[in-house]
Amino acid sequence: MDGPNNGIVLYHYSFSPYARRVLWYLSLRGIDYAECKQAPVLPRPDLNALGVKYRRIPVLAIGRDIYCDSRLIIRKLEEFFPNGALGASSGEQKAIEKFLDIWSTESGLFARASQLIPTDMPLLNDPKFTKDREDLTGRSWSKEQIAANRPEALAYIRNAFRFLETTLLSDGRDWILKTDKPTLADIEAIWTLDWLNGLKGALPRELFSEKHYPKVFSWIARFNEALKTAKPQAPKPATLKGDAASQRILEASFAEKNPSVDSADPLGLQHGTEVEVYPTDSGVKHHDKGRLLGLTEDEVVLSIQTQGKEVRVHYPRTGFRIKAVNGGSSKL
Numbered sequence: 020m021d022g023p024n025n026g027i028v029l030y031h032y033s034f035s036p037y038a039r040r041v042l043w044y045l046s047l048r049g050i051d052y053a054e055c056k057q058a059p060v061l062p063r064p065d066l067n068a069l070g071v072k073y074r075r076i077p078v079l080a081i082g083r084d085i086y087c088d089s090r091l092i093i094r095k096l097e098e099f100f101p102n103g104a105l106g107a108s109s110g111e112q113k114a115i116e117k118f119l120d121i122w123s124t125e126s127g128l129f130a131r132a133s134q135l136i137p138t139d140m141p142l143l144n145d146p147k148f149t150k151d152r153e154d155l156t157g158r159s160w161s162k163e164q165i166a167a168n169r170p171e172a173l174a175y176i177r178n179a180f181r182f183l184e185t186t187l188l189s190d191g192r193d194w195i196l197k198t199d200k201p202t203l204a205d206i207e208a209i210w211t212l213d214w215l216n217g218l219k220g221a222l223p224r225e226l227f228s229e230k231h232y233p234k235v236f237s238w239i240a241r242f243n244e245a246l247k248t249a250k251p252q253a254p255k256p257a258t259l260k261g262d263a264a265s266q267r268i269l270e271a272s273f274a275e276k277n278p279s280v281d282s283a284d285p286l287g288l289q290h291g292t293e294v295e296v297y298p299t300d301s302g303v304k305h306h307d308k309g310r311l312l313g314l315t316e317d318e319v320v321l322s323i324q325t326q327g328k329e330v331r332v333h334y335p336r337t338g339f340r341i342k343a344v345n346g347g348s349s350k351l
């Protein structure tokens with residue numbers, strides 16, 4: 020992609036474990052990019068300036084195409100930068116990678132992990148943050164509720180450590196797919212566990228240590244070493260303020276050529292129909308509206324007008340709902 024920093028702008032905040040998936044990916048690949056740092060709570064005027072109502076982090080722009088959701092972001096980076104891609108190549112390994120992605124995101128590992136944020140953390144004592152997370156998740160973030168959830172969440176996470184210890188890592192391999200470097204499968208498997216391990220007070224050490232899960236802990240240490248080596252070798256990301264970021268994006272050309280709508284899609288939506296798109300797992304109240312430009316098995320693309328310009332906003336299908344607005348008039 021043309022333009023400075025490969026035309027990439029990443030909207031994130033560093034505490035975000037989902038954003039780390041993308042940050043690690045970019046570091047391990049040595050891909051040059053720009054970043055626009057966000058607050059950990061709403062409002063996010065920098066994203067509103069792009070016409071995006073989706074409230075979650077990370078969001079990544081390539082040129083004037085904007086990608087929501089870390090799963091889609093990583094998929095697109097693999098496609099845009101195929102040389103040295105981190106994804107598996109055989110069908111079987113691709114399946115492992117995909118199942119680890121589902122395991123750590125959709126199947127609830129992260130939801131359980133987020134119940135282990137220690138209640139004495141400053142963020143959890145900030146009513147702005149807890150109210151914001153209630154809007155995001157639709158559940159209570161009171162300390163009492165968090166304390167009540169903790170035992171079951173710990174049991175769930177213990178089972179996750181055990182799973183990796185006794186299956187993929189059990190033969191003493193360095194990396195999940197027996198490669199000589201970390202791959203995407205490692206990122207998919209590690210991000211939640213590493214986040215918890217680094218979050219002081221999240222994991223009680225009498226249950227989680229090198230003693231209990233030696234293979235998992237040495238893999239986590241190895242992964243962090245690999246990141247430490249990769250980071251100084253990768254280009255240092257350019258930091259953009261919101262205005263500069265949106266200006267850069269709105270002036271860029273589209274990174275992708277004309278998406279198309281699959282006429283066999285079960286939703287039966289036509290190209291150009293006005294639709295809304297929103298996640299069904301969290302952040303469900305924040306709906307983007309636009310004209311349907313693209314629809315495939317696992318991607319939907321909207322054309323959204325903002326500041327007199329068109330942006331194209333992409334979402335994965337999994338975990339998202341697409342609905343026609345006002346009977347779905349087609350005006351493109």
Ligand SMILES: N[C@@H](CCC(=O)N[C@@H](CS)C(=O)NCC(=O)O)C(=O)O
Nearest residue numbers: 035036037074075076077088089090
């Ligand atoms: N499926 C999404 C989930 C993203 C997500 O839940 N991100 C969290 C941060 S780790 C978030 O946005 N929290 C609320 C917020 O920051 O507004 C993805 O893969 O990107």
